[in-house]
Amino acid sequence: MSEDYAQTRGLLTLWTPGDVQVQLSEHLRKMRKDRKLSRRKLAEMSGVPEPTIKRFETTGQISLRQFLLLWGRLDQLDDLRRFLMEEKPKAPKSLLDFFEKEEKG
Incomplete structure (x- = not known):
């Protein structure tokens, strides 16, 4: 992950957007x-072209709309939406x- 990305988001993480895509x-x-x-x-079921599904499965690249259709x-x-709406614990910034x-708690 680029330091700029992590710093602008104020997060401490080891995952890159590419890692999550995969x-x-x-x-x-x-x-x-x-x-x-x-x-x-x-x-046929989703309306997402077969070559797009293959590209997504091999590279992680897909539009958000097509991802949601799949x-x-x-x-x-609804499960995905619920996950997005639930309150997450705040991660330490450093x-x-x-x-x-840890010392206080």
Whole structure:
């Protein structure tokens, strides 16, 4: 992850946006295979072209709209929305913040 990205977001993380893209594509590919769906069948069900599904599964590249169309066919969009709406614990901005909280708590 670039230092600029982490600093502008005020986050301490080891994950890059690319890492998350790959994880999302692997997760959806696993769900597709668990349901024994071919890319062609998923394309028919979702309206996302088969070559786009293949590109997403191999590179992680896809538009947000197409990602949501696939997610909606393989999982529940409501689950994704609920995850986005739930309050998350605040991450420490630095290791110093983390250790200071540990000492107090």
